[in-house]
Amino acid sequence: MGTWGIGGYERPDYSYDRESVEALRYGLELGINLIDTAEFYGAGHSEELVGEAIRGFERGEIFIISKVWPSHFSYNEAKNAARASAKRLGTYIDLYLLHWPGEDWGKIEETLHALEELVDEGLIRYIGVSNFDLELLKRSQEAMRRHxxxxxEVKYSLKDRWPETSGLLDYMKREKIALIAYTPLEKGSLARNSCLGEIGKKYGKTSAQVALNYLIWEENVIAIPKAGRREHVEENAGAMGWRLLREDREKARGCV
Structure with missing residues (x-):
């Protein structure tokens, strides 16, 4: 479940807090156990809502992703940002990502090393990146010392398949690196795609469910559609537990 816009965009928005928390909790009840957030989302309010939503659930069964913004790239600032995120969430962070590459490789490397120490300290469990192309991903791998x-996490959808065409997806499969696909429904446009709907009839699925299943068809791909409303969360959950036939997956590419 993605949370961009939940709790605000670049600043807090408290208008839909109750609805957002209910949607996240409903997703957890349906078995969607991964929630993606970031310190940048709603200036931290998104993390607060995630923390509220997970209360009462078994923490070990939930996987929380958060991200450090480039303005906090550096040894000390990255550590402080992670601690602040964990405080807002009220728990440790399963996967902590560098949100965008930024322009200073030295700061990226310094931040990665700081995150390695946070893994050793138990504040975060795993380290990742976001919006890194193939070259930067390889460079980041080489910079790691102990982890x-x-x-x-990159933009990836049926409409925007650059991870496939750039070789990024194949490389990540070989390296056993998870590709987390954001904007997987292209802000709802794929949910309204009639061609995908025709493919979905064969499976009793909607256009959105076909578009999401196309992505998670690959074993190392995780799609994170926004979880703002209960009905959308329920529809998203229906993308799991089945698999497009290869020929229908090929047809889906021709729908956009």
Whole structure:
């Protein structure tokens, strides 16, 4: 479940807090156990809502992702940012990502090393990156001293298949790195795609469910559609537990 816009965008928005928390909790009840957030989302309010939503659930069965913004790249600032995120969440962070590459490689490397220490301290469990191209991903892997890069969160959908065409997806499969796909429904446009709907009829699925299943068809790909409303969360959950036939997956590419 993605949370960009939940709790605000670049500043806090408290208008839909109750609805957002209910949607996240409903997703957990349906078995969607991964929640993606970031310190940048709603200036931290998104993390607060995630922390509220997970109360009462078994923590070990939930996987929480958060991210450090480039303005906090550096040894001390990255550590402080992670501690602040964990405080807002009220728990440790399963996967902590560098949100964007930034322009200073020295600060990226310094931040990665700080995160390795946070793993050793138990504040975070795994380290990843976000919006890194193939070259930067490889460079980040080489910079690691004691731990590995386990994920790269990038924009990926049926409409925007650059991870496939750039070789990034194939490389990440070989390296056993998870690809976390954000904007997987292209802000709802794929959910309204009639061609995908025709494919979905064969499986009793909607256009959105076909678009999401196309992505998670690959074993190392995780899609994180926004979890703002209960009905959308329920529809997203229906993308799991089945698999497009290879020929229908090929057809889906021709729908956009």
């Amino acid at each position: 590995e890069i386990v994920a790269n």
